[in-house]
Amino acid sequence: MVVEKDVLDSVCSYCLLDKEPSELKRCVACKVARYCSLVCQKADWKLIHKSECPILCKLPGVPPTPTRALYQYLLRYPKAGNELDAWSAGLEHHVTDLKKDTKRWDEMVLQSRAAVDFSKSAPSKVEMVTRLLGIMATNAFRATLPDDSPIGLCFEPALALVNHSCSPNAFVMFDGRKVSLRALEHIEKGDEVFISYIDSTQGREIRRKELQQRYFFQCNCEKCTQDYSPYQAFQRAGLINPSKIDALLDRQALDDHATTRIPTMRQMSEDIEGFDRASCKASLLLDCSRGAELQDERLKLLREAHVELTPFRTHEVFAVPPYPTILDEIYLTFVDNERLAAALVVLLFIFFNCDVYNWPKSTHPARVTRLFTIVRLLKYVASLEPTVLVESLAPVPKELLSRLDYISTAHVLITIMLELGPLSHGEGTTFMAQIREEMVDVEEVQRLRGVNVDMLKAGGTFNDLRSLSKYAFDVIEMQKVQKNGHTADIA
Ligand SMILES: [Zn+2]
Ligand SMILES: [Zn+2]
Ligand SMILES: [Zn+2]
Structure with a gap:
């Protein structure tokens, strides 16, 4: 879990709760990480900041959020660059698709090089690390506040296995550093759990375009294949016998x-x-x-x-x-x-x-x-x-x-x-x-x-x-x- 660059001054770098900027104290060394309490500062130091702080001290500015996420990952799991660990091995990296967008791909290679460099990993790891970034790009979650404003990037491979539907039966909820998968309705044992990767209230063409561009697939959920209007979807949702x-x-x-x-x-x-x-x-x-x-x-x-x-x-x-x-x-x-x-x-x-x-x-x-x-x-x-x-x-x-x-x-x-x-x-x-x-x-x-x-x-x-x-x-x-x-x- 990495705090979004734009909100570093209003979100605690460890517990990810939003605070008034005056309530947060900066790390005196790097002046980048901010904490709501000594407890959070100590916990983050132990978790990652001990290795990240010297990097941030040397850099003229704060790196982009994906680069930070990537080198934090490499620092925490040094073996990850050798071969993808079981943790993330089941996830798609979409390298072939990502390469089609030359500009985006170049940017990703650059971010991977920077992450390899910052984490002092072997230069030969760049290719593997770029693949890891591909995994993150299509599998990480945007951590948000209840009002949906973005506060960070969350990479949790178990959650990333949940598939998409435009009429989902579950959703991902962030509460500070905690993330949970919650049901929207009763889900029978053996039924598939779906969440929505995008704003599913948009029209079908926009939904399909966004899913294709960001996640490289065509959605074939019922709402898409039948092109249901919101009113039909409402009917399908079973509100005929409402609670x-x-x-x-x-x-x-x-x-x-x-x-x-x-x-x-x-x-x-x-x-x-x-x-x-x-x-x-x-x-x-x-x-x-x-x-x-x-x-x-x-x-x-x-x-x-x-x-x-x-x-x-x-x-x-x-x-x-x-x-x-x-x-x-x-x-x-x-x-x-x-x-x-x-x-x-x-x-x-x-x-x-x-x-x-x-x-x-x-x-x-x-x-x-x-x-x-x-x-x-x-x-x-x-x-x-x-x-x-x-x-x-x-x-x-x-x-x-x-x-x-x-x-x-x-x-x-x-x-x-x-x-x-x-x-x-x-x-x-x-x-x-x-x-x-x-x-x-x-x-x-x-x-x-x-x-x-x-x-x-x-x-x-x-x-x-x-x-x-x-x-x-x-x-x-x-x-x-x-x-x-x-x-x-x-x-
Ligand atoms: Zn905190
Ligand atoms: Zn620091
Ligand atoms: Zn759909």
């Missing part, structure tokens, strides 16, 4: 599904060209927005992309790519711009209309993490002066905004998360600790307000949030492309 919690969270989706979605998709297939055109234009604008330097320019392009998707909107098929991605980027732009009330409304819309279908299990970690973000945004909105809130969400009726009890809503969501979290992230994880902290915090606020928790009704909560989410498009259109005037003040 209690699925039913509570996805009631509307379940009701809508059979009566509206499937016929709509059939209708859509008759005008497939119109949808393809719209989605192509929107995707182009999305790409442009990623290159935009100014936030306002970015928001402008995203809103144009959103307008292009009008045919999707007319049919209310919001879970079909690229709609969810565009909404997600708009939401993130609002967060970056500190327009957090607007961000909440858009996120709620995504939660009810896209997430449900794209991750058709309420215990999916992406869904539970989303709930956590919603809780935090609700708490922020609760802290706003009512007039400021009404102003920043102008299209939403005043009555609705003042009727909602944001803290009680957050309270209900945390209660649900205490049930979902052990299934999605696991008991005893950092994430669960954060949920419990939020619970203590919200319970204290409720005690001061004199609100009786037992009176809360979860069903009502979701209806309220759904009503708020219905204003998402008005909020998107209304957010002026401007330098943040009063929004900055709120922050």
Whole structure:
């Protein structure tokens, strides 16, 4: 497990938990590794830093993450360069495929030479080490925080044996230095375990391209061969007999599904060209927005992309790519711009209309993490002066905004998360600790307000949030492309 170069100053090099930069102490010798405690520093010293520190001291900068991973591996397993040990022997190295991309291959040879050099391995090992890098390139995992931001590279050969499916029945979860393989549903003994190597919510062509380029195979899962829409995949996922919690969270989706979605998709297939055109234009604008330097320019392009998707909107098929991605980027732009009330409304819309279908299990970690973000945004909105809130969400009726009890809503969501979290992230994880902290915090606020928790009704909560989410498009259109005037003040 190696910390990603870009986050070295905010992640402990041993336990891989993210911290405030001021909470981490640098190794006085190399000034590269940072630790949250003496315990972590000592453990890392023993594990690898004792041999790595002298290398880092000599170098003018920090080497790329794959190079670091590679020489750390060589330092820890000196025999690995002679012949691939049993540990990694069962894994594909894809050298023939990798060589086809000359630029990438040259880069890999260079990284291998550097790793051989840094680890003082015999120069004759370069070829074997390049093969090892090939194994890492196609088998290592990106370690992430619950919000999916990358924090490191994890190479664990046993996990690397798990195959890919675009409708996986399991997932890999990172919690600091710990990595686990968790089930999304009941898996019978003898059934194959699948995880998704990529963002499986994207369209089939994008999924196939990415899997081919990065992992050198063509996916033949059911979702790919049948080219299922998110709505069909939702149906296949067996939510027809939902668990209690699925039913509570996805009631509307379940009701809508059979009566509206499937016929709509059939209708859509008759005008497939119109949808393809719209989605192509929107995707182009999305790409442009990623290159935009100014936030306002970015928001402008995203809103144009959103307008292009009008045919999707007319049919209310919001879970079909690229709609969810565009909404997600708009939401993130609002967060970056500190327009957090607007961000909440858009996120709620995504939660009810896209997430449900794209991750058709309420215990999916992406869904539970989303709930956590919603809780935090609700708490922020609760802290706003009512007039400021009404102003920043102008299209939403005043009555609705003042009727909602944001803290009680957050309270209900945390209660649900205490049930979902052990299934999605696991008991005893950092994430669960954060949920419990939020619970203590919200319970204290409720005690001061004199609100009786037992009176809360979860069903009502979701209806309220759904009503708020219905204003998402008005909020998107209304957010002026401007330098943040009063929004900055709120922050
Ligand atoms: Zn630590
Ligand atoms: Zn050091
Ligand atoms: Zn597939």
